[in-house]
Amino acid sequence: MIRELAESAWYSLSLALGRALRAAKYSETRVVHEGPEREVRKHRAFYAPPLVWIGGALVRILNTGVTVLSQRDWEERERRLYRTLHGASIRIDSAGVLVLPGLPGRTLAALLEDAQLSTSFRKCAIESAVVALHAFHQQGLTHGDAMAENVMVDLDAKAADWFDFETVHDSSRSMSWRRADDVRALLAACLLRTASERFAETIDVFLDAYADDEVGKLMAASFASVWRRALIFHLGQAALSVDDYCEINRLLTERFSN
Numbered sequence: 001m002i003r004e005l006a007e008s009a010w011y012s013l014s015l016a017l018g019r020a021l022r023a024a025k026y027s028e029t030r031v032v033h034e035g036p037e038r039e040v041r042k043h044r045a046f047y048a049p050p051l052v053w054i055g056g057a058l059v060r061i062l063n064t065g066v067t068v069l070s071q072r073d074w075e076e077r078e079r080r081l082y083r084t085l086h087g088a089s090i091r092i093d094s095a096g097v098l099v100l101p102g103l104p105g106r107t108l109a110a111l112l113e114d115a116q117l118s119t120s121f122r123k124c125a126i127e128s129a130v131v132a133l134h135a136f137h138q139q140g141l142t143h144g145d146a147m148a149e150n151v152m153v154d155l156d157a158k159a160a161d162w163f164d165f166e167t168v169h170d171s172s173r174s175m176s177w178r179r180a181d182d183v184r185a186l187l188a189a190c191l192l193r194t195a196s197e198r199f200a201e202t203i204d205v206f207l208d209a210y211a212d213d214e215v216g217k218l219m220a221a222s223f224a225s226v227w228r229r230a231l232i233f234h235l236g237q238a239a240l241s242v243d244d245y246c247e248i249n250r251l252l253t254e255r256f257s258n
Contacts, residue, residue: 008242011242014226015235015239017232017235017236018231018234019235021232022236022237024051026051026052027166028042029041029042031102038102039099040100040101041097044071048071049071052069062230065178065230066145066169066181068167074165074166077165077166078098085162103161104152105152105153105154105159106152108148108151108153108189108190109193111153111155112125113193121155124155125153125160126202126206126209128158130210132151132160133146133182133186133210134210142175142178144165144181145164146183146185146189148189149189150164151163151186180219181219183216185237185238187203188237188240189238191203191238191248192239192244196243199244199251200251203252204255207255216255216256219252220253220255222234223248223252224253226245
């Protein structure tokens with residue numbers, strides 16, 4: 001009983017701190033239309049540098065294995081990845097705003113939150129995002145903040161594109177760990193927007209699409225205990241209830257014990 005109360009208290013505290021961490025906004029994104037093309041303009045607020053510095057210290061304390069990039073490093077990573085992934089270039093205007101080409105579709109988060117979206121299209125959206133993440137990983141890359149808000153899904157083309165590369169995994173972590181962390185973040189973001197009675201089905205769709213048991217098992221281990229400092233950051237990415245968190249752990253344990 002005492003252990004259960006302690007776990008519940010720690011989880012509630014982590015959930016509250018995670019929400020506070022996610023609420024600390026230091027950048028703004030705007031979609032604009034110029035001519036036939038859609039552009040995305042993103043810039044950091046004037047107070048971003050100290051927030052990024054404080055955030056960097058905090059994620060190290062929390063042992064998250066990720067770092068929020070400085071302005072210069074962020075710009076360079078966006079340039080490199082848009083060229084690699086999309087064959088596109090970005091520019092930076094005189095005000096320091098990043099101007100990126102618009103990607104087709106809607107974010108996975110928006111799709112999964114659409115009550116009118118059919119079950120088959122939900123499945124297609126999740127599969128498309130997971131397949132795109134796996135392809136991203138196969139290029140020797142990882143995202144660092146692989147939430148459903150950071151991937152565009154084009155349901156007509158059954159394809160997805162990842163974006164928003166402000167966060168990077170620590171190079172000291174193994175590639176398998178980094179991939180598993182991306183998979184964890186995306187799975188949690190999907191299940192946050194899924195009815196609990198459909199968790200098992202969604203997990204199966206997700207892991208079948210990613211098709212890497214080694215990474216899947218590493219990811220599953222991150223749900224095995226709430227006694228982790230990184231839980232605060234993880235719940236900032238996807239504010240799951242403690243009951244849902246425990247159910248995910250049970251289903252993942254069952255999946256990988258077979």
